[in-house]
Amino acid sequence: MGYVVCGACSARIPPTNWNQEFPLPCPMCSREVWVTVFPVALHPPKAGLPEQVVTGQEASCYNHVNNRAVAACDDCGRFLCALCDVDAVGGHVCPACFERRESPALHERVNYDSIALALVTLPMLLCWLPVFTTPAALFFAFKFWNAPALVMPRSKWRLWLTLLIAILQIAVVIWFFAAVVPGSRGGALPKE
Amino acid sequence: MRRLLLPREWSPLRYAELWQDGEELLYIHSSRFSDRYARYRFRDIQAFVLTEFPLWNSWRAWWLGISFFFAVVLLLAPPGWWKLFAIMPGVFLLWALVYLLRGPRCRLVLHTAVSTVTLEAVCTIAQARAVLPELRRLTEAMQGRLAPDGLTVVTLPPAPEAPAPAHNTPLLMHVLFGMLVMHALILAGFYSGNKLDSGLGLSGTLLLAELVMGFLAALRWRSIGPLMTIVSAMVVLFCLADSGVLIYSTVNSLGGFFTAVSQRGAKPEDIEWLWLKEQSVGRAAWHAVAGLVGWVLLMASRGSRP
Numbered sequence: 001m002g003y004v005v006c007g008a009c010s011a012r013i014p015p016t017n018w019n020q021e022f023p024l025p026c027p028m029c030s031r032e033v034w035v036t037v038f039p040v041a042l043h044p045p046k047a048g049l050p051e052q053v054v055t056g057q058e059a060s061c062y063n064h065v066n067n068r069a070v071a072a073c074d075d076c077g078r079f080l081c082a083l084c085d086v087d088a089v090g091g092h093v094c095p096a097c098f099e100r101r102e103s104p105a106l107h108e109r110v111n112y113d114s115i116a117l118a119l120v121t122l123p124m125l126l127c128w129l130p131v132f133t134t135p136a137a138l139f140f141a142f143k144f145w146n147a148p149a150l151v152m153p154r155s156k157w158r159l160w161l162t163l164l165i166a167i168l169q170i171a172v173v174i175w176f177f178a179a180v181v182p183g184s185r186g187g188a189l190p191k192e
Numbered sequence: 193m194r195r196l197l198l199p200r201e202w203s204p205l206r207y208a209e210l211w212q213d214g215e216e217l218l219y220i221h222s223s224r225f226s227d228r229y230a231r232y233r234f235r236d237i238q239a240f241v242l243t244e245f246p247l248w249n250s251w252r253a254w255w256l257g258i259s260f261f262f263a264v265v266l267l268l269a270p271p272g273w274w275k276l277f278a279i280m281p282g283v284f285l286l287w288a289l290v291y292l293l294r295g296p297r298c299r300l301v302l303h304t305a306v307s308t309v310t311l312e313a314v315c316t317i318a319q320a321r322a323v324l325p326e327l328r329r330l331t332e333a334m335q336g337r338l339a340p341d342g343l344t345v346v347t348l349p350p351a352p353e354a355p356a357p358a359h360n361t362p363l364l365m366h367v368l369f370g371m372l373v374m375h376a377l378i379l380a381g382f383y384s385g386n387k388l389d390s391g392l393g394l395s396g397t398l399l400l401a402e403l404v405m406g407f408l409a410a411l412r413w414r415s416i417g418p419l420m421t422i423v424s425a426m427v428v429l430f431c432l433a434d435s436g437v438l439i440y441s442t443v444n445s446l447g448g449f450f451t452a453v454s455q456r457g458a459k460p461e462d463i464e465w466l467w468l469k470e471q472s473v474g475r476a477a478w479h480a481v482a483g484l485v486g487w488v489l490l491m492a493s494r495g496s497r498p
Binding site for chain 1: 218220222224225226227228229230235236237238239240241242243244245299300301303305310324328331332335336337338339
């Protein structure tokens with residue numbers, strides 16, 4: 001890392017302002033900026049160069065046949081040289097498996113319980129919409145009832161609340177069509 | 193061992209959290225309908241850049257101006273049933289109050305060799321002051337410390353065990369209990385001035401504000417601890433019950449008033465409010481008790497914290 005910039009104006013903060021005990025004004029916009037730089041920024045760890053395979057008995061890298069293998073991928077088991085060895089948390093993985101681990105599905109989660117709760121509550125502002133959105137909310141609630149938590153545990157209170165409100169809405173709709181609508185028709189009939 | 197480094201940065205449409213997960217910093221950013229996770233190893237973090245912003249800027253001044261405009265309208269309003277519309281300035285003023293009490297804003301940027309990320313979990317300077325020393329301690333425990341000359345690396349002794357997570361008492365709790373006591377005093381003032389009907393609109397507004405604040409406080413159950421969570425939930429329940437009483441009495445009173453208007457042309461000052469004295473006294477009593485008990489418990493829990 002050669003430089004750091006102000007979070008407001010993107011001006012470079014001179015190294016003389018780094019690691020001070022108190023924030024110092026930015027040379028461009030004069031806002032107070034507090035820069036804390038750590039040793040890895042100035043002394044990055046050097047990657048080891050791969051060693052060549054000397055004898056036919058030595059294992060070679062899956063991607064580079066002339067390089068000596070130094071580790072095996074924890075996910076796919078392929079031999080890896082120092083170039084291909086990605087130092088992941090808790091072991092070694094090859095670049096392909098690292099890409100797979102870092103796929104969006106693994107660090108992003110859609111909260112279907114929140115979607116179901118929004119579907120069942122927000123349309124109540126427009127009284128006719130729940131007729132369409134309540135089934136969708138129930139679909140989300142049942143389909144993703146046992147969806148596994150990704151990183152942080154998530155309780156089921158939203159799903160329970162969704163079910164409760166959806167049942168109430170269905171009851172109101174049934175009551176409306178069973179009691180109110182026939183009554184209004186009956187009231188409109190001319191008296192004999 | 194996962195440890196929350198800072199109470200959740202909350203807003204109606206998003207939230208963000210910072211966790212220590214072993215040797216990693218876990219950053220969670222949620223838009224309510226989807227969560228995004230990012231992990232940064234402390235040994236890979238190159239720098240933290242904290243930029244401070246003043247409390248005021250142009251659009252925030254406009255926004256506060258609008259809220260104070262509504263407040264002035266409320267204060268100048270003649271007595272009458274339309275004061276019930278005081279809910280709008282109440283919401284604006286609550287928003288402004290929370291904004292002002294949270295203090296000046298900041299932006300905290302994390303640098304690694306391959307990424308530069310703005311940590312939205314840290315929005316105020318108070319939050320930065322709370323979390324930045326801990327982030328520095330954890331990172332320096334993995335890398336050592338860089339002297340101010342920018343060249344010398346100071347090796348630090350092994351980091352001590354992380355302290356047990358202490359329950360935080362956000363400013364929101366103080367504001368909530370202060371508002372309860374203030375509400376009781378305002379009702380007492382209206383009672384002594386024999387103008388209880390004039391205070392109904394303001395009382396409804398404050399009830400709504402207390403309901404929202406109690407709900408927000410209860411949502412922070414992970415950081416405020418079980419005792420304050422129970423107190424907040426009780427405040428929410430009392431607010432709901434009291435609001436029900438207020439709405440019921442208002443609807444009944446205005447119904448009778450409108451009937452009187454249609455029959456003989458009654459005036460707003462002719463409204464005969466249902467249970468006016470009883471509900472005002474009861475409201476003032478529970479507000480005073482809840483506010484004082486909450487404050488006492490808050491102080492007691494602060495004193496017993498390790």
